[in-house]
Amino acid sequence: MTRYMLYEKELPKKLWAEVANTSVYLLNIMSTSALQKRTSFEFWFGYKPDLQHLKIFDCLCCTYVPQVKRDKLDKKAKLGVFIRYNSPSKAYIIFQPQNGKILVNRDVNFMEDKQ
Secondary structure, eight states, X not given: OHHHHHHXXXXXXXXXXXXXXXXHHHHHTSEEGGGTSEEHHHHHHSSOOOOTTOOOTTOEXXXXXXXXXXXXXXXXXXXXXXXXXXXXXXXXXXXXXXXXXXXXXXXXXXXXXXX
């Protein structure tokens, strides 16, 4: 699944760990016949996982740049690509192809209909 996600979306190989983490996260919240059509998450914790936060992998998004990290005339948002969910918090991990940086941010506006 990781290999497919990397090559289908034409992401650089250096993101393999981030994509593998996304693959495992998605597999854990998908139902399986081995657990009587329940998810691994549901089997472990006893309740169904919340799926409200799920986004399309590799969709375009804009991340908010806080005022302390920009000047008065700089852009308030930067374009990026969604690659992973941040499990300890409600943040998302975003890859910025223009500079090769990976950001963790909660303030993200997803454009799931664009590629």
